[in-house]
Amino acid sequence: MVKTDTIEGTVDQSMTYHYDMVNDVLYLRLLSEQEAETVSEETPDGFLLLRRVDDDAPVGLTIVNWWKRFGTGPLPDSLSQLESAIEPWTKQFVA
Numbered sequence: 001m002v003k004t005d006t007i008e009g010t011v012d013q014s015m016t017y018h019y020d021m022v023n024d025v026l027y028l029r030l031l032s033e034q035e036a037e038t039v040s041e042e043t044p045d046g047f048l049l050l051r052r053v054d055d056d057a058p059v060g061l062t063i064v065n066w067w068k069r070f071g072t073g074p075l076p077d078s079l080s081q082l083e084s085a086i087e088p089w090t091k092q093f094v095a
Contacts, residue, residue: 007082011090019066019086021075026066028090033059063089 008018010031018027029050036059038050050060067075067085076082 007079009083011087015090017086017090019082024065024067026063026086026089027060028062029060061089 005022006018006020008016010016014031016029016031016034019025020027033052037053038059039053040048040050040062043049046064048062048064049058050062051058063069066089071085076085
């Protein structure tokens with residue numbers, strides 16, 4: 001039996017995402033900043049905002065309990081449905 005535990009990909013060739021389905025954690029990161037050294041801080045919403053060490057620019061976001069907090073119903077079993085749910089988060093971060 002095959003079971004998918006994570007999905008990952010890119011959105012608009014500017015943002016990467018990695019979703020840990022088992023632990024319900026969504027990781028977002030600017031594609032151009034994959035190798036940047038970062039520090040994180042917790043936002044008022046309970047997200048972890050990743051900032052570059054050298055200039056404090058935001059480069060990523062980690063959302064714990066993403067589906068539990070923002071999803072509707074059970075986790076979809078379709079990759080396209082999951083990708084459709086993830087995409088607005090990436091667009092919101094890039095904006």
